[in-house]
Amino acid sequence: MIWKIFLFLLLSFVSVAGIIFPIVENPSRWYEFPLIPGLEENAKIIFFHVPTAWIAVLAFLMSTIYGIKYLRKKDLNDDAKSYTAAQLGIIFCILATVTGAVWAKFAWGSFWNWDPRQTSIFALLLIYGAWFALRSSIEAEEKRAALSAVYSIIAFFTVPFFIFIMPRIMAGLHPGSADDTNAGPVVDFKMNSNMQLIFFLSLIGFTILYFWMWNIGSKSIIYRDSLNKSYLKG
Amino acid sequence: MRSYSLFRKDFSSEIRTRYAINSLAMFIIVAISVILFSIGNESIPAILAGGLFWVVIFFSAMSGLSRAFVSEEERGTTLTLQLIASPSTVFSGKLLFNLVLVFAMNTVISLLYSALFEEFVIKNFVLFLLTFILGNIGLGVSSTIIAAIIAKAGAKGTLYPVLSFPILLPLILTSVKLTEYAMDGTSIEDSIFELAIVGSYDVVMFSASYMLFDFIWKD
Numbered sequence: 001m002i003w004k005i006f007l008f009l010l011l012s013f014v015s016v017a018g019i020i021f022p023i024v025e026n027p028s029r030w031y032e033f034p035l036i037p038g039l040e041e042n043a044k045i046i047f048f049h050v051p052t053a054w055i056a057v058l059a060f061l062m063s064t065i066y067g068i069k070y071l072r073k074k075d076l077n078d079d080a081k082s083y084t085a086a087q088l089g090i091i092f093c094i095l096a097t098v099t100g101a102v103w104a105k106f107a108w109g110s111f112w113n114w115d116p117r118q119t120s121i122f123a124l125l126l127i128y129g130a131w132f133a134l135r136s137s138i139e140a141e142e143k144r145a146a147l148s149a150v151y152s153i154i155a156f157f158t159v160p161f162f163i164f165i166m167p168r169i170m171a172g173l174h175p176g177s178a179d180d181t182n183a184g185p186v187v188d189f190k191m192n193s194n195m196q197l198i199f200f201l202s203l204i205g206f207t208i209l210y211f212w213m214w215n216i217g218s219k220s221i222i223y224r225d226s227l228n229k230s231y232l233k234g
Numbered sequence: 235m236r237s238y239s240l241f242r243k244d245f246s247s248e249i250r251t252r253y254a255i256n257s258l259a260m261f262i263i264v265a266i267s268v269i270l271f272s273i274g275n276e277s278i279p280a281i282l283a284g285g286l287f288w289v290v291i292f293f294s295a296m297s298g299l300s301r302a303f304v305s306e307e308e309r310g311t312t313l314t315l316q317l318i319a320s321p322s323t324v325f326s327g328k329l330l331f332n333l334v335l336v337f338a339m340n341t342v343i344s345l346l347y348s349a350l351f352e353e354f355v356i357k358n359f360v361l362f363l364l365t366f367i368l369g370n371i372g373l374g375v376s377s378t379i380i381a382a383i384i385a386k387a388g389a390k391g392t393l394y395p396v397l398s399f400p401i402l403l404p405l406i407l408t409s410v411k412l413t414e415y416a417m418d419g420t421s422i423e424d425s426i427f428e429l430a431i432v433g434s435y436d437v438v439m440f441s442a443s444y445m446l447f448d449f450i451w452k453d
Contacts, residue, residue, distance in 0.1 A: 071449050119407075126400040133396055138387050143453070147383050150446045154379060154401060157442050161404035165431055 007208050014202040018047035027192055034192045045103045047199060051206035053096035056124060057159075059089025059210065063131075064156045067149030077222050079145035082152070083135070084217035088210060090128040097121050120162035127155045236319060240327025244302070245334075253305075258298035258339050265290045266346055283353040284413040288406055290343055291373070296395040299335065299377040302328045303385035312385075316451065325378070325447040332381075333374040340370055357419030361429075364422070365412040368432040372405045372439060379443035382450045401439075408432050 023033045023041055033043070066082035069075070100121065101111040112118060134151055138144040248254055269286055278286075306312045315324060344366070348354050356362045380398045387393065408431045415425045422429070 123400050123403050126403075130397045130400055133393060134383070134387060137393055143386065146449055147386055150449050151383055151397065153446060154439075154442055157438050158401055158404050161431065161435065165404070166407070 003208075004212075007205060007212070010201060010205040011209065014047060014198060014205055017198050018044055018202065021194075021198075027194075030194060033195045042103060042107045045099060047202045049096060049099040049103060050199070051203050052092045052099060053121065054203060055206055055210045056089055056093035056096050056121070058207070059085045059092060059214075060124065060127075060152075060156070060159070062214075063089060064152045067152045070145050070149050074142070076141060076145060076225065077218075079141075079149070080221040080225065081214075081218040082145075082149065084214050084221060086128060086131060086152075087217065088213055090125070090132070092210070093121065093125050093128055097125060116162075116166040120166055123158070123162055127158075131155070236323045237326035237330060240319065240323060241330040241334075244327065244331040247305075248331075254298045254301040254335065258294060258335070259342070261294050261297040262290065262339065262343055262346065265293055266343075266350060270350060278351075278353055280353050280355070280417050281414055283351050284417055285410050287343070287347055287354065287413060288410050290347065291340055292399075292402065292406060293395075294339055294343065295336065295373055295377055296398060298339070299332055299374075300381040300384055300391070300394045302332050302378060303381045304391075307385045316453075321448045321451040322444065324451060325382075325444060328382075329374065329378045329443075332378045333371065336370045336374040336377070340366065340373075354417070356416050358416045358421065361420070361422050361425060362413065362416035364429060365409055365416060365432065368429065368436060369405060369409040369412075372432060372436045373402065375436065375439045375443055376401050376405070379439075379447065379450075382447060386450055405432065405435050408435070 017031070021031045021033055023035055023043065025035045027034050063082045063085040066078045066085065070078040070082065097118075100118065104113070104115075104118070105111045108115075131148060131152060135144055135148050138147060269290070306315060319327075348356070377398060380394065380401065383397065384391075384394050408428050412425060412428050412432070415428070
């Protein structure tokens with residue numbers, strides 16, 4: 001219970017701070033964010049867009065890991081966990097795509113222009129979509145679990161190509177791209193310490209939220225399956 | 235050797251029915267003529283010609299390559315095959331068949347395409363040949379493993395392009411880039427990075443498919 005209150009306070013603080021703290025040229029007080037040339041006020045989306053994108057990838061990773069676990073032990077509970085992770089993953093993937101497109105409208109002038117990152121998140125959406133299409137086409141539980149696990153492993157091998165290689169082939173505008181001169185690389189963060197603090201708090205908050213949702217979702221599927229089984233037996 | 239006999243069996247049954255070959259050949263003609271009709275008398279930029287070349291290849295592959303496993307399920311011969319051959323033999327035999335099909339299909343597409351599109355001029359032929367070979371291997375490997383999944387999922391024909399596209403996307407994007415380079419006349423040294431991507435894609439997909447095929451094949 002206590003950590004739920006903690007999570008609520010953390011996410012409320014991040015939302016409020018991320019939206020209302022002002023961006024000024026020379027930050028002097030503790031609540032002021034620095035001005036990043038080329039990003040300006042648009043920089044604030046980092047508190048919400050990056051965590052959703054991070055969770056979309058994390059959920060995909062977890063879905064694949066539980067898929068591998070299923071293939072090793074043939075335990076349907078692992079399949080339920082993999083399925084819940086993918087369910088949450090597609091939600092966060094859509095959120096990341098939408099927030100990214102909104103940001104792109106104001107920073108680049110159009111919602112969509114096939115930047116390498118946009119191509120990658122689009123491919124991730126396609127993978128999730130194909131994965132759910134595959135699952136819904138199979139009736140038998142064991143077969144569904146095995147085939148979707150295999151597909152998610154194969155799809156996972158394409159991820160390095162999108163993350164590490166596509167940005168090098170195509171010219172990118174996204175902050176953090178290889179040829180980004182004015183705004184990035186964001187990895188060494190032209191953010192000051194308070195901006196970094198809120199960014200990492202947001203990352204932590206979203207990750208806890210994801211694990212909480214994942215726990216509830218997978219448990220509910222596992223309980224439903226075991227109830228179904230006991231009902232059929234008795 | 236046993237995978238070769240599996241390949242021979244597939245090959246002779248294909249020669250007998252000519253289902254995949256006929257549908258592939260017709261699909262190639264249909265796809266290219268649709269593009270030609272939509273272009274009309276306009277001349278298209280060279281980059282677009284190179285991109286459309288891979289569009290034709292992708293959709294032709296999607297129309298014919300799922301046959302390898304779907305035909306076994308349709309005829310009800312999957313169980314027999316499971317009894318007489320190990321999964322790795324089945325996979326390599328089917329892969330061999332699909333690779334032959336892909337190479338034949340893409341040779342026809344390239345010849346037709348360069349005859350019909352004046353804009354499609356290859357300046358660096360060696361680079362194009364390398365792209366062609368590496369790209370075909372990747373296409374063959376990925377389409378074989380997805381075909382196995384599709385066949386076990388109840389032979390849903392519409393699902394095949396849906397599942398294949400995200401897997402093939404890195405390959406297609408890089409191959410389009412390489413074809414563009416070959417049309418520009420970029421040297422092989424300058425495009426070694428892209429060639430390495432396609433090569434590593436082939437290796438990664440082949441090893442992943444080879445290891446995971448057991449789980450698909452065994453019920």
